[in-house]
């Protein structure tokens with residue numbers, strides 16, 4: 524039974540130098556047509572399930588002008604919600620206003636995810652961000668004043684020439700914001716981004732690993748659980764929506780370039796805005812086979828501290844996880860830990876997760 528929905532809003536007020544998400548410069552006319560097409564997609568594809576998590580991502584949902592922002596929530600009111608709905612909206616510093624926060628409160632939004640990325644003005648400029656850290660402080664204070672407590676903040680680290688001292692300062696800054704969830708991403712230089720075209724490269728692997736360890740040590744000693752490769756949360760604040768993905772459960776994906784997983788089929792809508800507003804979603808479809816589904820269960824499950832649930836694995840695939848993969852060389856070393864309810868990767872191997880996952884593909 525589907526219990527989650529993702530909704531993509533592909534507009535931003537500025538475009539960042541590193542970003543390869545489906546997004547366009549904000550344009551009111553396009554945004555209006557986009558919401559018409561989104562409403563149509565929801566009408567045509569939503570089958571009326573009660574949703575337990577809703578996630579508005581982008582792009583930047585908060586970049587919409589207030590009338591369109593407000594209309595978006597009216598459109599989404601056709602989605603049925605459980606009383607314990609977790610409703611997240613991605614926002615960025617420049618476009619959060621008191622008026623938009625009040626509108627979100629009124630429509631049941633109870634979690635905000637805010638891109639902060641760095642506390643250093645020169646680094647923020649390099650990333651194409653247009654605020655300074657004092658504005659971050661003011662915005663987080665406003666968000667809290669408006670009654671939001673479940674807040675996530677994103678950090679990007681491993682920038683070219685970034686020093687460990689700078690990262691330490693960024694972490695201190697994030698901690699000083701006193702929010703219960705932090706996401707930390709190593710900078711990826713994606714094809715076709717400004718940074719790629721300017722010839723930038725990702726930093727050396729060993730420095731990246733040192734930074735990863737430093738983030739883990741600092742945040743865990745500050746009371747956060749490192750519950751997923753890139754995510755840290757205080758007790759009770761893990762993102763329930765993202766856990767749906769990592770637990771390999773089904774979810775709706777509405778909007779441009781949005782991915783979903785329904786009735787055993789994974790799909791990704793077109794990234795062409797003109798096609799999407801014409802109602803042509805042209806999804807790329809991947810039908811799950813038991814083998815593909817099992818590989819996804821492993822690739823996603825091993826990202827989490829909770830690991831792969833023994834019970835879910837057996838119920839879905841009719842076999843015990845350990846017996847199924849008994850022949851792999853991984854069991855000889857303490858790579859995989861067995862808990863009462865799950866199998867998980869020992870924390871010290873998280874950094875080399877991809878090398879471990881290779882063993883399970885096509886096995």
Ligand SMILES: C[S@@+](CC[C@H](N)C(=O)[O-])C[C@H]1O[C@@H](n2cnc3c(N)ncnc32)[C@H](O)[C@@H]1O
Nearest residue numbers: 541542581582583613615638677708709710711
């Ligand atoms: C859709 S964006 C966040 C929402 C909002 N548009 C913003 O930028 O504040 C999601 C997050 O992904 C991360 N991200 C995007 N591109 C990345 C890249 N190339 N390398 C590392 N992190 C990236 C950033 O931390 C960003 O905040």
Ligand code: SF4
Nearest residue numbers: 535538539542581582
């Ligand atoms: S990082 Fe966020 S604000 Fe920047 S271009 Fe990407 S989606 Fe837009």
